[in-house]
Amino acid sequence: MMILINAFKSITRSKGRNILIGIIVVTVAASSSIALAIKSAASTAKETGLENQTITGSISVDRQKLMEGAQGDGDSGGQADMGSMRELMQQYPDLSLDELKTYSESDYVKEFYYTASASLNAAGDVEAYSTESSSTSSDDSGSEQNGMPDGMRGGMNGGMDSSGFGGMTMGDFSITGYSSESAMTKFISGESKISSGEMFDVESSDLNCLISNELAVFNGLSVGDTITLANPNAEDETYSFTIVGIYTNTSSADSSNQMRFSTAQDPANLICVSYNALKAVTDNSEAVATTSTDDNGSETTTALSMQTSGTYVFSDKTNYESFSKELTGKGLSEYYTLSSSDINNYDSSLVPLENLSSFATTLLFIILGVGAIILIVLNIFNIRERKYEVGVLTAIGIKKGKVAMQYITELLAVTFISVIIGTGIGAAASVPVSNNLLALQVSSQEAAQNSQQENFGRAGGGGQGGMQTRGSGGMFGNSTNAVEYLDTIDATISIEILGQLVGIGILLTILSSLAGVVFVLRYEPLKILANRT
Amino acid sequence: MSILSLQNVGFSYNKSTKVLQDINYEFEKGRVYAIVGRSGAGKTTLLSLLSGLTSPTEGAIIFDGKDVRKIDRYKYRSHYVGVVFQQFNLLPHLTAVENVELSMRASGKHIPEKRKLAMELLDKVELDDVLAKRRILKLSGGEQQRVAIARALSYNPDIILADEPTGNLDLATQEEIMDIFQHLAKEENKCIIIVSHSPEVANSVDEVYELAPLKEKRRKKPAMEDKVQPEN
Structure with missing residues (x-):
């Protein structure tokens, strides 16, 4: 009790000193x-961002692992040998x-x-949609490569005529068969929408299809018409497909300026059918x-x-991770990997958020270090000044x-009050400050990505999507997805943070008090009073 | 029966600086003592020994039958001995009454209504309510001296030690302070020990111990002629 009363009196009677300490602690x-x-x-965004959110994943060959495996097996001293x-x-x-x-x-x-994806050529009156003025009728090679430089076209022919992508010959159209409506992710996301029909x-194996609005307009087709496509x-x-619906596709407009090796890569030339229909076609072929x-x-x-x-849907990330472990347990080779776009x-x-978090951690240590040093020095001066009182x-x-x-109590009280005030200020400022800092990080990240893209001779991403990543969609679809950086965070002060701040306050108090305590313990009253006399 | 006694007490700050030697004093309750001597005689050092701020290098100080060295000196200072320092040693950021209360709390004794008792003590040393609530630096030397006496009395110690309590005061105030000490000894059965070089103080106490500076004892170097001559 005596300690508390003395501490309270000392705080109230030495306002200047305590206000100075208070300002430092409030800032810290x-x-x-x-x-x-x-x-x-x-941390919350990383841990809970995908919580309760449906995750899709697919099993594919891990080519990186295959390369490493080939390097290990090969005799060429660490280099992947093509045979292996x-x-x-x-x-x-x-x-x-x-x-x-x-x-x-x-x-x-x-x-x-x-x-399932396949490629078919135009036959009869129908022509593949193209912004180029050249003819789109099929040629002998079965591969129309509009918009490509001649040299590249030749290279592509050499590489693709025999096997194309994944062993397929490239045609004018890409045709995708879906096992269920869930598989039609672009229709689910709203990127594609049935405008008529x-x-x-x-479930049906009837040759019914959906075609894009561009293709329909280009060929003057409407619902109920049939289109004939060739192997x-x-x-x-x-094969004759009946048009049951026409869809609009926003991605075809967005990506109309992209360079393509084939008209089949144009989203406008994507024909959607049921998986069973496509299977019927390939079986017949x-x-x-x-x-x-x-x-x-x-x-x-000629088949x-x-x-x-295949795409697996998981109710959350935990199930995705558990499934990944289960695959290994079930004996799936290490050369296959489960990945999720x-x-x-x-x-x-x-x-950007992780960069900001890393910056915040560094800043935190600097602030605490500087704050601790200032408080220690201040406290040493403080105790020396109060030598007579001791x-x-x-x-x-x-x-x-x-x-x-008593001195520790004084400092603790001032620190505690200051931590509360500082936390209040921090709570009010944390959301706008952190969002501003994050916006700076996002723009710097985008600028870096755009600059990188420009260095490779590509047009800058612009806007939000500075970074392009390969999607897991079909090979004929527009498989690049713009990454939308997380540009707002809920940086509010929680009870946990409050606890951490109180902990920091106590730690700072103890650290800065220790030096003072050493001085107090060294002082001898007789010497102090005799010196004063 | 003495409450405090010095038995062959000696003190030296280091091997070459001996301040006190072979002191044997007895102090009883209900009496006022004066320890007088010239400057440098070791009066303040002796007061430091009596108040437990330091320990003798020789002999022993016995309080109530116990060697002070063997008891908790913080408890000895906060319970049994009240010290009125020459420089008062009051805390300037506190008021007069708060300084008195601080000593009460420091003693750890159960003292009910501390504020009331502190005001009564200040009243006893003739400081009114207005002065009692003033901060120390706003009081005169004499007033601070009274606060220091009230503080020394606050936890009702058996012994009051006062270092030059009248040194800074005018004659009239000196007399008032000495009256207070006499009253404390006679009416409240306290043992009052005053360290002073003032003859007026020496004249107004019951017993006086005179402290003389230690003479420097130097061994004379024997002269050649003093040396013992071999017998012929």
Whole structure:
């Protein structure tokens, strides 16, 4: 009680000294609270951003691992030898639909859907949509590569005529078969929308399709019309699709200026059908296919091939991670990996926030370090100034420990009040300050990305999406997704942060008091009073 | 029966600076003592020893049958001995009454209504309510002296030690202060020990101990002629 009363009297009677300490602690507390709020918001965003949010993932071959594997197996001293690489790739092809379906039986998987992609040529009156003025009629090679430099076109022919992308010959149109409506992510997200007609029956194997509005206008097609498409490998093998709906696609307008190797890559030339319909087409194509052997002895077939990709839907990130572990447990080779564009995109969107969090952590340590040094120095001067008081108090019988405790109590009280005021200021300022700092980080990140893009001769991303990442969509779709950086955070002061600040306050008090306490314990009342006399 | 006694007490700050030697004094309750001597005689050092601020290098100080060295000196200072320092040693940021209350709290004794008792003590040393609520630096030397006496009395110690309590005061105030000490000894059975070089103080106390400076004892160097001559 005596300590408390003495401390209170001393605080109220020495206002100047305590106000000075208070200002320092308020500054430290306000800055620390903002830094802690940023750190906490970044951590929360990272941990809970994808909580309760549906995650999609797909299993694919981990080419990086294959390369590493080839390097390990090869005799070329750390360099991937092509023979080993090819051998590994043949050993670990893309998983079949049946295998994908087997894994989808896991309890962690909420839903499983799949898509298949193939490429078909225009036949009859229909022409692929193109902004180029050249003819879009199919040629012998089955690959129309509008908008490409001649040299590149030649290179592409050399590389693609035999196998194209994923062993397919590139046609004028890309045709995607969907196993369910859930698989039609662009329609779900609103990027694509049926403007006339209706959705085809996803279960049916009837050759019903949706075509883009651009394609419909370009060819004067409407709902109910039929379009005839041909196998790029066998022009006389044609299939007639009935148009049941026409959709508008915002991405085709956005990406009209992008360079494409084929008209099939234009979103306007994407034809949507049910998976079963596309399967019926490819099955038929296989049945009527002819095979031939070229001069090199390699066998080629005219059968239309399709590439299947499965997508697993998880109710949250935890299930996604559990499923990933389960796959390993079920014996899935290490050369396959479960990846999620949702998680990758979200992680990319957090880059500026993580930079800001790292900056805030550094700032926090600097503030605490400088604050502690100032308080220690101030406290040492303080105690030296109060040497006489120490002498008097110990001379009248107050133990040195109690005198030291009184000084610690004074400092603790001033610090506590200052921490509360500082936290209040920090709480008021943390949201706007952190959002401003984050905006600076975002713009600097975007500027860096744009500059990088420009260095590679590409047009700057501009606007929000400075960074482009490969999506996991079909090979014919517009597979680049703009990363939208997280540009607002909820950097509010929580009870946890308040607790941390009080902890910081106590730590600062103890640290800065220690030096003072050492002085108090060293003082001898007789010496102090004798010197004064 | 003496409450405080010095038994062969000696004190030296270091090996070459001896201040006190072989002091044997006895102090009883109900009496006023004066320790007088010239400047440098060691009066203030002796007061420091009596108040427990330091310990003798020789001999022992016995309080109530116990060696002061062996008891908690903080408790000794805050319970049994009240000291009126020459420079008063009051806390300037506190008022007169708060200084008195501080000593009460420091003693750890259960003293009910501290403020009331402190005001009564200040009244006893003739400081009114207005002066009692003034900060120390706004009081005169004499007034501060009275506050120091009130503080020394605040926890009702058996012994009051006063270092030159009248040194800074005019004659009339000196007499008033000495009357207060006499009253405390006679009416409240306190043992009052005053360290002073004032003859007036010496004349107004019950017993006087005179402290003489230690003579420097130097061994004479023997002269050649003093040396013992070998017998022929």
